[in-house]
Amino acid sequence: QKEVEQDPGPLSVPEGAIVSLNCTYSNSAFQYFMWYRQYSRKGPELLMYTYSSGNKEDGRFTAQVDKSSKYISLFIRDSQPSDSATYLCAMSGEDSSYKLIFGSGTRLLVRP
Amino acid sequence: NAGVMQNPRHLVRRRGQEARLRCSPMKGHSHVYWYRQLPEEGLKFMVYLQKENIIDESGMPKERFSAEFPKEGPSILRIQQVVRGDSAAYFCASSRLAGFNEQFFGPGTRLTVL
Numbered sequence: 001q002k003e004v005e006q007d008p009g010p011l012s013v014p015e016g017a018i019v020s021l022n023c024t025y026s027n028s029a030f031q032y033f034m035w036y037r038q039y040s041r042k043g044p045e046l047l048m049y050t051y052s053s054g055n056k057e058d059g060r061f062t063a064q065v066d067k068s069s070k071y072i073s074l075f076i077r078d079s080q081p082s083d084s085a086t087y088l089c090a091m092s093g094e095d096s097s098y099k100l101i102f103g104s105g106t107r108l109l110v111r112p
Numbered sequence: 113n114a115g116v117m118q119n120p121r122h123l124v125r126r127r128g129q130e131a132r133l134r135c136s137p138m139k140g141h142s143h144v145y146w147y148r149q150l151p152e153e154g155l156k157f158m159v160y161l162q163k164e165n166i167i168d169e170s171g172m173p174k175e176r177f178s179a180e181f182p183k184e185g186p187s188i189l190r191i192q193q194v195v196r197g198d199s200a201a202y203f204c205a206s207s208r209l210a211g212f213n214e215q216f217f218g219p220g221t222r223l224t225v226l
Contacts, residue, residue: 008152032212043116043203043217044155088154096168097212098145102154 003027006089006103014111019076023089023103026070030091030101033065035074038086038105047087048074079110114139116206116218117186124224125194133189133221137206144187145215146179149201161187162210194225 006023013019021035031052036044048063050056056063062075072091076083086105092098117136125131137144142163147155157171161181172179176194181187191198201222205215 004154006154036217041219043205043219045217046214049214090155092212098143098160098207098210098215099157099168099171100145100147100155100215101157102147104152104154 001026002104003101004089004091004103007106008104010107010109012109012111013079015079015081017079017110019079019083019108019110021074021076021087021089021106021108023072024070025072025091025101027091027093027101028067028070029093029095031094032092032097033063033072034090034100035061035063036088036090036102038088040085044088076108079108081110081112084108084110116204116216118202118204118218118221120221121219122222122224124226126226127195128193131191131194131198131223133191133202133204133223134186135189135204135206135218136186137204138208138216141206141208141216143207143210144181145205145207146187146189147203147205149203149220151200155203158189191223194223196225199223199225 034049035047038044053067060077064073088105089103090100146158159179160168176192201220203220205217
């Protein structure tokens with residue numbers, strides 16, 4: 001079993017839709033939770049991170065962490081075609097916090 | 113303010129040859145991380161280096177792979193005697209501080225082993 005599970009998609013939505021992306025994990029020691037966006041043939045780019053449980057909002061993006069369920073989510077409101085990319089969740093623990101454990105990524109396509 | 117630079121962007125090697133991948137971190141960053149991304153998989157941590165020191169190489173295969181980050185010049189990931197299974201995208205990231213802080217990723221080097 002992988003430490004971090006993520007549905008690969010692809011997820012296809014019309015422009016303006018609310019998108020929900022999710023990851024589950026098995027290691028209860030994870031404390032840092034991140035979402036990266038990766039465009040084709042590019043390196044990942046950090047969108048948001050949260051520490052421990054709770055919600056965090058940044059513009060159209062909201063990240064949620066539920067440590068009791070070992071489940072994290074990224075919501076994208078008013079999705080745009082430019083949001084079309086692969087979204088990777090990543091996590092790390094207090095020890096070796098630099099060692100990011102990534103999900104396999106969900107491909108998102110926002111149709112105009 | 114240039115980002116993380118990696119070269120070459122694409123590298124083709126025949127089985128048994130050596131591959132050298134270079135990474136120049138962002139200005140002011142002294143922490144470098146290498147990750148490998150296999151097709152349809154997420155990035156896998158390989159190694160964490162500071163200038164002249166390997167801090168954590170727990171993700172590096174025991175044989176054929178080595179990494180360095182000299183006092184001067186880029187970080188190098190070296191793969192000796194490449195095999196087809198080494199074909200992947202190799203990403204370098206850098207950060208300003210130790211511990212948890214944003215890692216900025218380069219565009220990657222795509223290695224193809226024939």
